Amino acid sequence: MFIQSAERIGGGPIVPSKLLLNGRCLTVLLRTLEAVWPEEGCALLVGGSSADGILRLNQVWPACNRWGREGIPASWGDSDSGARNNNFCLDSREQLAAQRWSRQRQQRIIGVAHSHPTGEPVPSSADQRRGEPKQLMLILSAQRQLRAWWLGEDREVRPVPIDVD
Numbered sequence: 001m002f003i004q005s006a007e008r009i010g011g012g013p014i015v016p017s018k019l020l021l022n023g024r025c026l027t028v029l030l031r032t033l034e035a036v037w038p039e040e041g042c043a044l045l046v047g048g049s050s051a052d053g054i055l056r057l058n059q060v061w062p063a064c065n066r067w068g069r070e071g072i073p074a075s076w077g078d079s080d081s082g083a084r085n086n087n088f089c090l091d092s093r094e095q096l097a098a099q100r101w102s103r104q105r106q107q108r109i110i111g112v113a114h115s116h117p118t119g120e121p122v123p124s125s126a127d128q129r130r131g132e133p134k135q136l137m138l139i140l141s142a143q144r145q146l147r148a149w150w151l152g153e154d155r156e157v158r159p160v161p162i163d164v165d
């Protein structure tokens, strides 16, 4: 008699199976990200996840793109240009306020949305480097294509399907 080994647990990266959001959130998201065009717009994403790995976006928290503004370093030590047209930076005070607000409502920040006013809705190498791991990255292109990505602990990005209900 022998005992079969248990199923492998925690081997691979845990990527959400999909992102759920409603039409109201989608409208707020598009308006927020497009309002500052041709600069990159950004927003915090408040919501939660269910046991089956589905992420739910409940609230879009519009945020200021602080890139290059007072108190924010103009460069992160790489060769990217300092323009807000192709960079974004969140305000840490805004993030804290959103975190507090979310926690009081038994929710959390599940990720960050930003726009690529001239590019594809695909994470740049800077996005991969600067993003918060184990969070969702929503990117809106100039052609109004919205795509979701999961940034793993290994800083690899993986696509997440979006479902609007």
Ligand SMILES: [Zn+2]
Pocket (backbone or CB within 6 Å): 114, 115, 116, 123, 124, 127
């Ligand atoms: Zn980007």
